[in-house]
Amino acid sequence: MEYFAQQLINGVALGSIYGLIAIGYTMVYGIVGMINFAHGDIFMIGGFIALISFLIFVSIGLTAVPVILLLVLLVAMATTALYGWTIERIAYRPLRQSFRLAPMLSAIGMSFVLGNFAQVSQGAQVKPVPPIITGGLTLFESNNFAVQLSNVQIIVVVTTVVLLTIFSFIVARTRLGRDMRACAQDQTMAALLGVDTDRTISMTFVIGAALAAVAGVMYLLYYGVVDFYMGFIAGIKAFTAAVLGGIGSLPGAMLGGLAIGLIETFWSAYFSIEYKDVAAFSILIVVLIFMPTGILGRPEIEKV
């Protein structure tokens, strides 16, 4: 029981990170109908920028951890959002009127570009940071097993919840969110009503990238390492999460992220850690066989 509770906590924290990345996949798919394969690498870039800005802030003598954390978060979000905007502008927008596969191939190319860029500029070895946030709470203790809720886990989950609330508010209640939903449903019609669709799509990429940057910061806090390759596997997992939850659905992406995080953690805890990815992807396959549109996805309505 204690062991189970501990794994649940770990799984939720990991799932939050996946969920934050998955939202970027699902939003972009919803609005332009393409899978942004470079999104995982955007997350990796976010992690690196977090690391670099952390080191800079420490070296200029900042010591207050909450201040550093907030600054790192802001710098990572802003810089990564710029990456997201630029990628859309140079790699996807020129191909928007092209055949469906073209932007996807361009996205895969962009993924390699970003990965190799990080490898060349930052080196191929794993970059560790000393634990920034330590300590935690012992929730309860019995049978010689203490259920720990670390401060990092609290920060990860709380940040995710706060950002999701802000983000859901933007999508549901603001002009930008309305425009995004309108573009997702019928881009031509939205343009006819005066909505600048290019700009709306850019904003979608910017928001998605900013959320991925947050995930990158959380990953750095949680695992204490970044490397140029981390975007690949995390990106695939988050993409899986988005598909599992129903691609195009925002709550679905978060739910899928949590599901993948939990499956992975429980599988590693009870069965074998080597096969955790196999477990996550197997469940994806099983779910998609019985629910082809994912958990919360709606079947695509054929346009007349």
Next chain:
Amino acid sequence: MNGPSDAILEVTHLSMRFGGIVAVGDLSFSAERGKITALIGPNGAGKTTVFNCITGFYKPTAGMLQLTHADGKTFLLERLFDYRISKLAKVARTFQNIRLFAGMTLLENLLVAQHNMLMRASGMTFLGLIGAPAFTSAERRAIDLARYWLDRMHLLDRADEAAGNLAYGDQRRLEIARAMCSEPALLCLDEPAAGLNARESGALNELLLAIRADHGTSILLIEHDMSVVMEISDHVVVLDHGVKIADGTPEHVRNDPKVVAAYLGVADEATAVAVMEGQR
């Protein structure tokens, strides 16, 4: 008839070819400000193609589409694309097959149409995100306008339902309301009466006349339902095979043998005249 200077839309020598097919050939007509102009013709006559050229879907092969606002500003529609047609030239349109944002509520559908007003007020997004007062009051005005139109369409009590749940006739009216929310100078309606029963198309007539009377909106409409066309149009332009065959008042067009010939599909005008006389 006013002089040509009071035309809101002047189409001159418009041609649209798709490969070897001439969808519209050398079409010239004008729509007057504050009037209802109908574009009629048999299926495949090129009416929707004309609309698509006006609203920037197609780039015309040749010709000029000049829109003049009441303040004298002119726009060449064939050079404007995409959202600028709505934003700058203030042209709105509806579709033959309804294109509402089915998953959004009625109110949201009408708010999207007020994008440009809100965009200005929101200081390009950022003020809006932090809820600046100028934006909140603009948002409130937008909601008021949307509610006004919902009320006129008798849909106010369903404002928060998904647009896709509405009955067909209600969806048509909502589409017109949405177009009107963008405060257009020229409203282009593509078969607004399609699929409506006699009572509903009667109500549509009243609605369009009221829109013109209350808002001074110029209307250009494509319609097959002659009870609508003959009842409310000030001016009718008849197309057949992409070419204008008649242009004038409803009475004039109704009695034009060429028009009758086109509609009945008879071989020539002489037969049409014979048919018309037979009818009397």
